[in-house]
Amino acid sequence: MKLLRELGIVGVSVALGLGVGAIITAATGYSVPAVFRELVRGAFGDIYGFANTMTQATPILFTSLSFLIAFRVGLFNIGAEGQLLLGGFFAAWAGFTLNLPPILHVVVCLFFGAAAGAAWGFIPGWLRARRGANEFVTTMMLSYVALYLTSWLVSPGGPYHGHQWANQTARIMSSAELPRLMASGRELPSWGLVVGVLVAVIAWYFLFRTPRGYEIRAVGQSPLAAEYGGVDIARAQILAMVLAGALAGLGGAAEILGTHRRFIEGFSPGYGWDGIAGGLIARAHPIGAVFAALLMGALRAGGRAVDRAGVAPSDLAWVFQGLVILFVVAPELIRYFKRIRLRRRAHGRPEP
Amino acid sequence: MRRALVLLVAIVALGAWMGFGAEHPKIGLVLATGGLGDRSFNDQGFWGAERAAEEIAAEYGVSVDDVLDYVEPRSIADYESFYREFSRAGEYAVIIGIGFDHAPILEEVAPDYPDQKFVVIDAVAAVDNVASIVFRDQETAFLCGVVAGMLSETRKGGVLGGMDIPLIRRFVDGFTQGMKWIDAEAEVSVRFVGDWGNPTLGKELSLELYRGNADIIYGAAGASHLGTFAAAEERDGWWAIGTDVDQAWSAPEHADVIIASGLKRVDLAVYTEVMKVIDGTWEAGVIEYGMATDEGIGTGIAFGPWDVSDYIEASYSTVALPNNVVKDILAKLNEAVEGIRDGTIVIETE
Incomplete structure (x- = not known):
């Protein structure tokens, strides 16, 4: 019943977002039916439309999981974008440098991606737990460090500039590719989607069925109670941030190995940010994240179809996306900030 | 809920129905990441495609929008999916990529659609169904x-x-x-x-x-x-x-x-390649544009106040x-x- 109510709320919010989007579309002089036709067709219209939705949803699933695992311990990881980029780069590096047999190569590349992301999550986690540094600031700033670092690595002056002009690395070896699911291995989505769903299930198991997961949730719900209960708050916070980073890094790795086959400067059109919305829409539940990511992916896929069909400028498609996210996420976000303010006041910690 | 579902199905069906019935040749254009308004490659490529689309549209009595579909990728990472979407649609006489950084992607995508004609500007993609346009x-x-x-x-x-x-x-x-x-x-x-x-x-x-x-x-x-x-x-x-x-x-x-x-007359090259497709004289391979080539056009200079020839154009210089x-x-x-x-x-x- 609770699930049904939550679904109802999300449904109404999506409808509100689309409604306001329709008003803006009409007001700017574009055809509302045409825009909606393309939105739906691009996201669900045929098997390839749905494939586009799933392709876009894959990295968002990882970043949603990344966001929600930190959220569960009471931290706000808004650095998934950087963790994703860094994970993508290191996966690509392992993909074109190491020479390994097919399946092992993929696993090793994914591991490299996860490890790079984990390192990028550890820093803000440690700073938060041991030094009280606000994770909003540190994760966001580290995100920019990762963005510009990877950008430099593949720029003409950097060490991994693979193609004569385009800012990207060399192609990964075929042994490191995550195969694609459709049209005998040609068409996206890639097996990254399967990995993502699997990881979501593991994340669920970890959070709800293991002592460590319980500790993380306990700290998130009431740090004081958790402390009285003997939970090491700092350790739980660091662990959650490391896992959050690893999940985002894994997402970047899956995207590179399955979709792009080389690291491309700025390959993420904001998947890390979408993860914040995805995690909140999912109400911080790993299985919910699968469906939240599908919703976000559908918006992206539909937006691309609007752009390609030329019924409205792509900017308008992004307006739709922004509105839907706003309407779906806003109530949850307000609730969260109310809670965190109360809690941080109780702890005498700085407010965000 | 059920009513919404019915509506959804109706919308999808309508969309599918409207996709049929296109008989005039269509042009698919994938711009480079700078997008339109760069006053360089993207704008030039677009003008060339637009000029060709105008001629086709006039001939078939349709609008330019019916003939020319274009996308402005936000990053190189978008290229592949746009190429696949255009190719899969199967309704484009030719798909044109503007800019050198399209070549690696085309080398991966083009072989999957052997009957689709592709043109890439300012780069070489070694595939049987791609015309690679280079300039002298x-x-x-x-x-x-x-x-x-x-x-x-x-x-x-x-x-x-x-x-x-x-x-x-x-x-x-x-x-x-x-x-x-x-x-x-x-x-x-x-x-x-x-x-x-x-x-x-x-x-x-x-x-x-x-x-x-x-x-x-x-x-x-x-x-x-x-x-x-x-x-x-x-x-x-x-x-x-x-x-x-x-x-x-x-x-x-x-x-x-x-x-x-x-x-670098990207506009002339794009226009010429589209018209070759329409005339049936299009060929894949590396195609050189310039004064001393078969095409005879594609290079030149902007200098002085007058358009002198295909090669010497008026400049906005205020010197x-x-x-x-x-x-x-x-x-x-x-x-x-x-x-x-x-x-x-x-x-x-x-």
Whole structure:
């Protein structure tokens, strides 16, 4: 019943977002039916439309999981974008440098991606737990460090500039590719989607069925109670941030190995940010994240179809996306900030 | 809920129905990441496709929007999915990619759709169903060298290159030979920025060239040679030559120092390739555009106040030159164009 109510709320919010989007579309002089036709067709219209939705949803699933695992311990990881980029780069590096047999190569590349992301999550986690540094600031700033670092690595002056002009690395070896699911291995989505769903299930198991997961949730719900209960708050916070980073890094790795086959400067059109919305829409539940990511992916896929069909400028498609996210996420976000303010006041910690 | 579902199905069905019934040829255009409004490759490519689409639209009695579909990718990472979406649709007579960074993606995607015709501008994709359009940049550079040779009072020119690569070497070779064709004693110095997007360093290196007594610098460094224009502003008698489009138009704040611009006629190439597809004369492979090629067009210069020929176009430059000087230079440019076309001028490249 609770699930049904939550679904109802999300449904109404999506409808509100689309409604306001329709008003803006009409007001700017574009055809509302045409825009909606393309939105739906691009996201669900045929098997390839749905494939586009799933392709876009894959990295968002990882970043949603990344966001929600930190959220569960009471931290706000808004650095998934950087963790994703860094994970993508290191996966690509392992993909074109190491020479390994097919399946092992993929696993090793994914591991490299996860490890790079984990390192990028550890820093803000440690700073938060041991030094009280606000994770909003540190994760966001580290995100920019990762963005510009990877950008430099593949720029003409950097060490991994693979193609004569385009800012990207060399192609990964075929042994490191995550195969694609459709049209005998040609068409996206890639097996990254399967990995993502699997990881979501593991994340669920970890959070709800293991002592460590319980500790993380306990700290998130009431740090004081958790402390009285003997939970090491700092350790739980660091662990959650490391896992959050690893999940985002894994997402970047899956995207590179399955979709792009080389690291491309700025390959993420904001998947890390979408993860914040995805995690909140999912109400911080790993299985919910699968469906939240599908919703976000559908918006992206539909937006691309609007752009390609030329019924409205792509900017308008992004307006739709922004509105839907706003309407779906806003109530949850307000609730969260109310809670965190109360809690941080109780702890005498700085407010965000 | 059920009503919404029915509505959804109806919308999908309507969408599917409207997809049928297109009989006129369609053009799919994948622009580079800069997007429209860059006053360079993307705009040029779009004009070429638009011109072709207008002719097709007029012939079939449909609107240009029905013929031409284009996308503006936000990053290189978007290219593949756009190419696959266009290709899968199966309704495009030709799919055109603007810019060198499309080539690696086309090499992966094009083999999957062997019946689809592709065109890529300014790069080579070695696939059986892709026409790779390249330009004889050395011809353009030669014309720029002619202008420099006629105008330089110090008898010394400079080239600011983006990187020391064969592509840019062609610019240097063409420019040097063009200048020496006018003045055998002329000298050319070269600096490489090592980066296509660093106008600050571009300006420093340009100042070095100007202070080394070059009074006219040819910029072949992408956004980096915007620094050349800025450097030229610092002293009277220092001039600059732009690249790819008339930069007195694309960078109007420097129209007072940009005396000419070498042209890469992406618009003509795109238009020509589309029309070849329509006429049934289209072929895959590497296709050279330029004066001394089968196509006979694609290179040129923007200089002076008049459109003289397919190769010499009016420039938005505001540099005030005496009328007789302009006429002398135009005469020499015409002579050079004729020479390149009939083969009496052969430009040596490495």
